[in-house]
Amino acid sequence: MKKNIWGLFALLLCFSLHAQESYNLVPKPAKLTPIQGKFTFQKNTVITISSKDDSFQAVANMLKEQLRVSTGLLLDVKSGAATSKGVVFVQNANLADEAYHLNVSAKKIEIQAKSGKGAFYALQTLFQLMPAQIYSQSASNETLTALACQIEDAPRYSYRGMMLDVGRYYFPVSFIKRFLDLMAVYKLNTFHWHLTEDQGWRIEIKKYPLLTSISSVRKETMVGHYRDQKFDNKPYGGFYTQEEIKEVIAYAAKKFITIIPEIEMPGHSQAVLAAYPELGCNPDKIYQVATKWGISEDVLCPREETFTFMENVLTEVMALFPGQYIHIGGDECPKKQWKESRFCQDLIKKLGLKDEHELQSYFIRRIDKFVTSKGKKLLGWDEILEGGLSPNAMVMSWRGTKGGIEAAKQNHDVVMSPNSYFYLDYYQADPKTQPLAIGGNLPLSKSYSFEPDLPELTTEEAKHIVGIQANVWTEYISTPAYAEYMTFPRALALAEISWSPKQTKDYDDFLRRVKGILPGMDALKINYCPVGLK
Structure with a gap:
């Protein structure tokens, strides 16, 4: 027996x-x-x-x-x-x-x-x-x-996202479609399309043609690391027509992927000011599309003309994108020009605001009210918490998890996207062996180690964590092949954390399975980083 x-x-x-x-x-x-x-x-x-x-x-x-x-x-x-x-x-x-x-x-x-x-x-x-x-x-x-x-x-989270920044470098429609193809293979369902930046505006707005004729082209681009302060002396530009946008949206829908557009404001808007300087705090200043990476002090001024402009832009954007959310950035907005602006200081007093942070909250609330009136919802980076969070906004927490925790405790939905785990422009192996990147150290194992189930949140508060997202920022990523290399295999960690049950999480088992699907990745011709996989 x-x-x-x-x-x-x-x-x-x-x-x-x-x-x-x-x-x-x-x-x-x-x-x-x-x-x-x-x-x-x-x-x-x-x-x-x-x-x-x-x-x-x-x-x-x-x-x-x-x-x-x-x-x-x-x-x-x-x-x-x-x-x-x-x-x-x-x-x-x-x-x-x-x-x-x-x-x-x-x-x-x-x-x-x-x-x-x-x-x-x-x-x-x-x-x-x-x-x-x-x-x-x-x-x-x-x-x-x-x-x-x-x-x-069944998925663990309803929001399983990837962001691609096309503001620094423009990527052709063919690659956007391929990016969507690869997302779909691993059950990712939200594509965050970062369409505007200091260094370039990438979406056609018919009411404001200068956004594509001027704001989409910079006179030169940084080469090497920022510290080198070297430039290539070559004009660089590109943008998507509204017909191309519609084409990509239709393509994504066939793969059950929702696209969220991002239109940056009030910061990261130097390219806008190059075409429409009257929207800045120094209307007489001659602006140009930014050629350096980093944060520009040239930001939108909260004048009525600016709100009219942004509402007109968003009206065209919302007509194109059928999804629920419109991302308005809201991050890294320097307040220097607002502090020096007589108009801004008078507006702060008139509105009874405490400081420039509350002025930014006023800006975001105005846009939130407009977006809501059109049947959409506003999404922004965690800086939109500063000065008070707009009533209908969803927060994307990138500076760690603190902003997400704060927003969830205020009963706002949150997408976790902490830079130390999901900024895919960071090095994924020894920099001596890798192409140029912005810096940092983010191997596959660290991305996989992120856990969205945070002890700081109660069971009810945790329900506001609707998903996670990885971001491909492109200051140092100028080609589709390199964008793919920086995305994979780390996107697989995001896919598993956002889909699979928490109790099944096991890095050794995950790595074994990743190695097992390499033939499929090779057949798909994915240009992945091979470090630690072969």
Whole structure:
């Protein structure tokens, strides 16, 4: 009897170890039950949609197209009752919005979801259960299989974001789409598009054409480190037309990614003043689009003309972006010009404000009221807490977690984005071995170590932490290839923390799985940093 028990135990242990070695999934599902065997895609495999929800059709077609591209298989997609074989999409109204069940056996793959959104995430998991060939763009005519298992999965946080700064360096639409593609593979669902900066304005505003003819181009760019104070003496510019913006938004929607635009104010606005100097505190000053990195003292002046300008800009922006949130920056606004401005000092007295920090709060509150009147919500960096937080604002906490904690305690929603964990312009390995970066030290292990469940918050307050985000600032990142290199693999840490249950967090296991998906990353041609992975 004992021999039989120990034999069974050894068999189960062996199977368990084998299963752990095989299921290399990032982010890690909430619950995975290994099953022996594999599902094999064949010429007669049929994809069936057992739902009247049209959103499943698009996801089924994605599976069909990916199989066609990677293997040459031309599978049929049909609607009808669930079958006992093939691939079946089933609507399950009891599941949460982004949740899914994925059951893979030797005969059948069944995907259950409330809508196409959950089915889309199930599809990303299914692809990771298959050989890396699934990501290939050239049909190989090889047989594709998927590891058998049962998965019940749902995200930990509703906001799983990546930010790309295009203000310092413009990135073409083709790369923005690729960035969205790679986000989707790892179930990230929010793209924060940092569109304006001191060094460049990147979005067409039809009412103010000088923003693209003047504000989008700087006369030269810093080269090397800031301390070197060297420049290339070459004009640099670029912007996205409104038609290109619409194209990117539509592309993102197909991958269930929401895009949040950022229009900086009242700081980080020197490029605006180069075209419209009357919006500054020194209207007679000759401004130019910034050529240096860092923080500019040239900021918007809180005149009525400025509010009219920003409201007109935001009206066009909000008409383009269907998402709920509009990011208005609000960070790193020097107060020197406000202190020296007779208008600003008179306005402080007139409004009964205590200081320039409260004047910035007044600025943000004015914009918040306008954004709210248009049915949108305002999002800003944690500096918008200074002088008093606007009533409807959501806070993005970047200077550590303090701002996020403070906002959550005031019952405001928060996205955690602490620079020491998620600023992906920081070095990720020994600077001697890496391309030029802004500085800092942020290896993959440190990004993964961040925990959004903060002891300073009560259970109710913690509900206001809606997610986390990593940021790719581009002062030292001038090309798509380098942006990708700085993003990966650290974006995988963000993906797992924001999706997977807290209790499953294990860096050694995560690193093992990351190494396991490297063939897939290679097939996707991701230009990732290999330090510590190979």
